[in-house]
Amino acid sequence: xxxxxxxxxxxxxxxxxxxxxxxxxxxxxxxxxxxxxxxxxxxxxxxxxxxxxxxxxxxxxxxxxxxxxxxxxxxxxxxxxxxxxxxxxxxxxxxxxxxxxxxxxxxxxxxxxxxxxxxxxxxxxxxxxxxxxxxxxxxxxxxxxxxxxxxxxxxxxxxxxxxxxxxxxxxxxxxxxxxxxxxxxxxxxxxxxxxxxxxxxxxxxxxxxxxxxxxxxxxxxxxxxxxxxxxxxxxxxxxxxxxxxxxxxxxxxxxx
Amino acid sequence: xxxxxxxxxxxxxxxxxxxxxxxxxxxxxxxxxxxxxxxxxxxxxxxxxxxxxxxxxxxxxxxxxxxxxxxxxxxxxxxxxxxxxxxxxxxxxxxxxxxxxxxxxxxxxxxxxxxxxxxxxxxxxxxx
Numbered sequence: 358x359x360x361x362x363x364x365x366x367x368x369x370x371x372x373x374x375x376x377x378x379x380x381x382x383x384x385x386x387x388x389x390x391x392x393x394x395x396x397x398x399x400x401x402x403x404x405x406x407x408x409x410x411x412x413x414x415x416x417x418x419x420x421x422x423x424x425x426x427x428x429x430x431x432x433x434x435x436x437x438x439x440x441x442x443x444x445x446x447x448x449x450x451x452x453x454x455x456x457x458x459x460x461x462x463x464x465x466x467x468x469x470x471x472x473x474x475x476x477x478x479x480x481x482x483x484x485x486x487x488x489x490x491x492x493x494x495x496x497x498x499x500x501x502x503x504x505x506x507x508x509x510x511x512x513x514x515x516x517x518x519x520x521x522x523x524x525x526x527x528x529x530x531x532x533x534x535x536x537x538x539x540x541x542x543x544x545x546x547x548x549x550x551x552x553x554x555x556x557x558x559x560x561x562x563x564x565x566x567x568x569x570x571x572x573x574x575x576x577x578x579x580x581x582x583x584x585x586x587x588x589x590x591x592x593x594x595x596x597x598x599x600x601x602x603x604x605x606x607x608x609x610x611x612x613x
Numbered sequence: 614x615x616x617x618x619x620x621x622x623x624x625x626x627x628x629x630x631x632x633x634x635x636x637x638x639x640x641x642x643x644x645x646x647x648x649x650x651x652x653x654x655x656x657x658x659x660x661x662x663x664x665x666x667x668x669x670x671x672x673x674x675x676x677x678x679x680x681x682x683x684x685x686x687x688x689x690x691x692x693x694x695x696x697x698x699x700x701x702x703x704x705x706x707x708x709x710x711x712x713x714x715x716x717x718x719x720x721x722x723x724x725x726x727x728x729x730x731x732x733x734x735x736x737x738x739x740x741x
Contacts, residue, residue, distance in 0.1 A: 365715040368636070372643045372709065378659065379647040476687065479652030481694070537647075 381604040383480045386532055386541050389467045390594030393525045396459045397587035400521070403452035404579045453502050456521035460495050464488045464528065483535050491528025498524055514556050517579070522552035522586050529590075544593055551589055555582040632677050633708040637662055637670050642705040645680060645697035653693035671695065679704055 411418055419425035468488055475481040498520045501509050509515060514523075526549040533545040554560065560581035564570045573580050633639055640660045645651050657667045674680040679701030683694045697705070 365712040368639060369709070369712050369716065371636075372639065375640055375643045375659070376647050379644050379651075383648055475650075479655030480648045481650040481652075483649045 377604075379480065380536075380538065381601065381607075382478050383474075383482045384536060384538065384541075384601055384604075385471050385474050385482065386529075386536055386538070387594045387597035387601055388470045389529060389532055390544075390590045390597060392463045392466055392594075393460075393529065394587050394589075394591030394594055396463045397522065397525070397583055397590060399459065400452065400455055401580050401583045401587075403455050404518070404583055405576045452518055453499070457495065457499050460521055460524060461492060463525075464491050484532065487528055487531035487535055490531040491524060494524040494527055495521070514553075517556055517559075517582060519552075519555050519582055522555050522583075523549075525590075526552035541597070544597075548586065548589060548593075551586050555586055560585050630704055630708060632673060632679070633704045635670070637666070638674055639705075639708065641667075641670060641674060641695070642679065642697060642701055642708075645695055646702060646705055650683075650694040650696045653695065656695065674701070677704075 410416065411424065416424055468484055471482060471484045501515070514520070526545070530542070530545040530549055533542040559578070561570050561573050561578055563585075564573065564581055633642060637660055641656055644656060644659065653664075653667065653671075656662070657664055660667070662670070671680065671682060675682060677700075678698060681696050681698055683696070685692055685694065
C-alpha cells in the first residue's frame with residue numbers, strides 16, 4: 358500500500374508539473390492586455406472636450422452671437438457619431454468610430470496572435486468565445502449608440518461615452534475563464550471594476566486627491582477616465598509578459 | 614470504464630484504469646485536458662517519447678475513445694492535433710480521484726484529498 362501511495366503521489370506531482378508547463382506555454386493574455394491598453398490610451402484624443410460651434414451638427418446661429426443647439430434626448434455610450442439625429446455634444450464625435458474600429462481590430466489581432474502562437478508552440482487554446490463576447494457586446498453598444506433616443510437600463514452607466522471599456526473588460530474576463538488562470542481572473546475582475554468606475558465617475562476627482570488634477574484641467578478633464586484603465590491594462594500586460602517568461606523557464610527546468 | 618475508488622471492494626486501487634494509469638497515457642490526457650488541442654510534436658517533446666512510441670499510446674487512447682486525432686496539412690507540413698474527448702476527460706478525473714484516494718488512505722486522512730494535480734472532479738473552470 359505504501360508503494361502504491363508513493364507511486365500515486367509521484368504520478369500526481371508529475372501531472373501537476375505537466376499542467377504547469379502547458380499553462381505557461383499556452384498563456385497569451387499578456388498580448389491581449391497590451392493591445393487593449395494601447396487601444397484605450399489611443400482613444401484619449403477623442404475625449405478632449407470641444408466647445409459647440411456653428412459647424413457642430415444640430416447647432417445654428419440664433420442671432421446676436423447666440424448659438425442655438427438641439428439637445429440630444431438619449432444617451433451615447435460611445436459618443437453618438439452613428440446617430441443621424443446626433444445633436445450638439447461636448448464629446449468628440451469620432452470616439453464612436455474609433456472604438457468600433459479599434460476594438461474590433463484589437464480582437465482580430467488577438468485572435469491572430471493566439472493562432473500564430475498555437476502553430477509555433479503546438480498548443481491550441483480556445484479564444485473564440487472571448488472574441489464572441491467582445492464583438493457581440495460591441496455590436497450591441499454601437500446599436501444603442503446609433504439609436505440615441507433609446508435609453509438603455511442603468512442610464513448612468515452610459516452618459517460618459519466610455520462604454521467601450523466595459524466591452525473590453527468583459528471580453529478580457531471571458532479570456533481569463535478560458536485560460537483557467539486565477540491571477541489573470543483576479544486582474545480581469547479588477548479591470549471590470551475600473552471600467553465601471555470610469556463609466557460612473559469622473560476619475561479626475563481621484564487625481565485631485567493626490568494633487569495631480571492640474572494635469573487635466575479644462576478640455577482634458579475626461580482624460581483620466583481613459584488614462585487609468587489604459588495604464589492598468591498596459592502595465593498589467595507587460596508584467597504578465599515578464600512573469601510568463603519566468604514561469605515558462607521554471608516549468609521547462611522543472612523535473613517531470 | 615472506471616469505477617469510483619471505493620465502489621467495489623473499498624480498495625482505492627480498484628478505481629485505477631489500466632489504459633489511463635500508464636504513465637505516458639496519463640501524461641497525454643493531462644496535457645490534452647489543459648489545452649484545446651495539442652500537437653503530436655509537443656507531446657513527444659514534453660513526454661520524452663519517440664514518435665513510434667507516442668503513436669502507439671495514442672492509438673490505444675483513440676481506440677478507447679479517450680482522445681481524437683486530426684491530421685491536417687498546414688502549408689505543406691502535415692501535422693497531427695490531439696484533443697481529449699468527453700469520456701477521456703471523465704477517465705482522467707476518475708484516475709486523479711483514485712490517485713488522491715490512495716494518498717489520502719495511506720496518510721490516514723479522512724477528508725477528501727488535497728488538490729493534487731489541480732484537476733478536480735468538479736468543473737475546472739479556474740485553476741491555480
